[in-house]
Amino acid sequence: MAQLSLIEEVKNHKKQNNMKDKFIKDLQAGDKITNFLAVIRDIKKGKTSQNKDFIDLIVVDKSGEMTAKIWEDNIKSCEEFDLGDVVSFSGKVNEFKEKNQIIISFLQKSNQEDSSDFLPSSEKDINAMLKNIQKHIAGMKNNFLKDLVNYFYADKKFLIQFKNAPAAERIHHAYVGGFVEHVNEMLELADCLFLSFPRIDKDLLTAGILVHDIGKLEELAVNHTIYRTTIGSLVGHLMLGAIRIGKAIDEIKDFPELLEAKVLHLIASHHGKLEYGSPTLPQTREAVALNHVDDLSTKLNVADRAIYENQGTSAEFSDRIFALETKLFLK
Numbered sequence: 187m188a189q190l191s192l193i194e195e196v197k198n199h200k201k202q203n204n205m206k207d208k209f210i211k212d213l214q215a216g217d218k219i220t221n222f223l224a225v226i227r228d229i230k231k232g233k234t235s236q237n238k239d240f241i242d243l244i245v246v247d248k249s250g251e252m253t254a255k256i257w258e259d260n261i262k263s264c265e266e267f268d269l270g271d272v273v274s275f276s277g278k279v280n281e282f283k284e285k286n287q288i289i290i291s292f293l294q295k296s297n298q299e300d301s302s303d304f305l306p307s308s309e310k311d312i313n314a315m316l317k318n319i320q321k322h323i324a325g326m327k328n329n330f331l332k333d334l335v336n337y338f339y340a341d342k343k344f345l346i347q348f349k350n351a352p353a354a355e356r357i358h359h360a361y362v363g364g365f366v367e368h369v370n371e372m373l374e375l376a377d378c379l380f381l382s383f384p385r386i387d388k389d390l391l392t393a394g395i396l397v398h399d400i401g402k403l404e405e406l407a408v409n410h411t412i413y414r415t416t417i418g419s420l421v422g423h424l425m426l427g428a429i430r431i432g433k434a435i436d437e438i439k440d441f442p443e444l445l446e447a448k449v450l451h452l453i454a455s456h457h458g459k460l461e462y463g464s465p466t467l468p469q470t471r472e473a474v475a476l477n478h479v480d481d482l483s484t485k486l487n488v489a490d491r492a493i494y495e496n497q498g499t500s501a502e503f504s505d506r507i508f509a510l511e512t513k514l515f516l517k
Contacts, residue, residue: 210245210250211250211495212249213252213279215280215286216278219278219279221275223273223296224246225245225271225273225304225410226245226271227243227244227269227411228243228244228269229242229269241256241261245273248302248303250306252287252288253285254289255287256290263292263293264294270413272298272304272410273293273295273296274293274294274295275292275294284500285501285505301408301409305412308362308366310363310370312363312366319373320339323336323339326393327389334393334431335397337437337438338400351403352402353367355406355412357484357509359483359484365399369396369399371483372483376392379391387472390449391475391476394472397431398452399423399427401423401427404426405417405422406423424453424454424456424465427453432450435449451466452472452476454466455477456473456476456477456480457477485510489510497516
């Protein structure tokens with residue numbers, strides 16, 4: 187009896203403190219939900235063929251995301267809300283096109299301030315990955331490139347920001363620690379390349395991996411969800427990164443002009459195609475390698491997460507995934 191009382195006390199404490207005890211990953215078709223906490227990630231308003239209003243949402247917490255819908259009859263029962271708001275809602279989970287969807291009957295804003303229930307985080311050991319990254323930096327032989335990398339990675343404020351940063355807003359490694367995970371994966375993939383392609387400049391590619399996305403620390407911000415900053419939207423992480431790298435190089439005495447051009451080329455070309463946002467195409471071995479190592483880490487993360495997040499559904503295939511230009515077999 188004493189143990190049951192303790193369990194009830196913990197449950198009551200959670201309720202009093204607005205903490206979640208059920209997550210999106212736990213929801214199943216047929217579930218009725220009350221005062222469910224989540225963050226609004228996407229909002230689309232529309233009208234039915236009968237000219238009735240509806241609102242389509244994507245709601246998220248640390249376990250994943252789910253689509254939700256508010257029909258016209260329930261819109262008046264919902265407070266006004268915006269992207270990034272933490273909301274509390276009631277409704278029912280239905281299955282729609284072989285995927286679960288929440289039909290919301292009531293919604294209000296929450297005063298929840300703790301982000302830990304809403305932000306997904308890397309499943310891997312962040313400190314272990316950081317140690318591996320530092321090991322790669324310690325092994326660099328080109329002192330100019332090593333100084334450039336350490337301009338950032340030896341700075342405590344940078345490391346705190348880096349550890350908590352996602353690698354993207356939505357598509358890949360879009361969770362706390364995702365940036366560290368992405369960089370670490372790329373370093374490990376590059377180690378395999380060096381065995382087969384010994385003429386690649388190892389230090390240059392290593393430096394490129396370590397700083398190629400550094401502009402994302404200004405492009406993206408995190409509160410209850412991941413969102414794009416104003417300067418991130420207006421300028422983008424490639425230019426922001428090139429600006430930061432340029433300033434760092436100015437602080438390093440006698441940094442070679444040609445080496446600076448090669449480093450900046452890695453930043454500018456790492457998306458691989460003009461239509462993907464790169465202002466120039468890869469034109470060195472290291473730039474070609476960086477683009478493909480980046481792409482491989484990205485796409486395998488997308489595939490892995492998509493299959494994991496669709497576990498428990500009746501669907502045999504995922505929806506078409508934009509980043510992969512295909513759908514995935516889930517079984």
